[in-house]
Amino acid sequence: MVMMSCKRRKVSPASGAPVVLPEEMMIEVLQWLPVESVLCFRAVCRSWATALSSDQFRGFHTAKNKIKPLPPKLFFVSQTAGFGSTSVHASSPLSRSVLGGDDHRDLLFNLDNVRGDFMAMTPTPCHGLTLLHDAMGLEYYVLNVATRSISRLPPCQTVPSGSAGLGFDARTGEYKVVRLFREIISGEPHTKCQIYTLGGKHGDSWRPASGGVPFKFRTAGTYSILASQQHKLLPVFVDGFLHWLTGSLFSFLRPHAAILSFSVTEETFRLVRSPPFQVSGVHLVDLSGNLCMVRDLRRMSSTLEIWKLNDLYSSDWSLEHRIDLSTEHVARDLMKPDFIRVIGSADSSGMSGKKNVIIATSNRKAIAYDPTSETLETILEIKGTPLPYQTSRSALGLISLFEDSLAPVCMSRPEFLSKIPNAYMCVNPRPGISRGTQ
Incomplete structure (x- = not known):
């Protein structure tokens, strides 16, 4: 039972007699509020x-959000006026936002000493949390954009080749950052796996995965790291597993082993077979809690195929969507960019219960596909000067879904108020981290 022992609100009926509002009723009301309102009520006492x-x-609050569809929102990374600083903005697709890089109206916070053109982040939040990797500073951050909370993870082993993802352990209720990396030992490359648990019993440090990387998965791990770095793809978390694409090079060695999956709870690996086609030019995505593989066929047929994994253990796939990208009013937005990427799904305004598929493009736009009406609509255009060293692929990794969640970014240390209104920072006790100012 959640206890709120602060002086309770009194309701005075017409008779004038004070009535104490039951705590259960107060909690019932407050859990329906958006995150921003809950943060304000935390300041009451x-x-x-x-x-x-x-x-x-x-x-x-999480349970209520699942039965209360919210307007879809996105957040994105943009350049600030100062060199070596990155700003994070929010935008509602319903407003068809067209934002400039210097637009402060939707500014969530700034990340000082983080270069956006050398940054990648998970496109779909894990229960509201997003992992951000600063390749230039070789650091990882966990963000909750709804609460404007940021946690910088402790230093990990510095190696030039690695890939990490964020997952949730349903058994312990803990969030884990899982990192694959290659290390040279006695002149030979070795694939290793490290884990950081947010607020876990292992303390504020990285540790080896309990089973390490078994020999039979090391080659797949190496190619997964290479594919992740080449295509700017972070692993996708779905149903307790983090999934890496092994890449087209590995397919020559193991033609059907397209995905390396890691159980966040058991800390074990397995390989998943691909759908019945050559896995080149594909990427993975979480759509409504399902692992999907997206196939870009624009050069052949102006279409985008989305295949859904029905069963992890049998590697059973089915074609979920075939999207015609040649729709007249958005064809230019989808056919012209060098790269497009499905980043997730969001509630639609319709009554069908089906979620819209959100597609990001390398020309910094986002398009929503309605599977019921089979229509496409441009919902976000980020204007302004691109980041100095931004490539077409890296631009895809700077747009993410926004999830209204109270999930803490740091469970072992108290959060404290930042210089930005309603913003919180939870950082490791090391110098050099900036709180960011508006």
């Missing part, structure tokens, strides 16, 4: 802050 920050209340 200490007991409210404790109650509204509890795991129980967060669970209530």
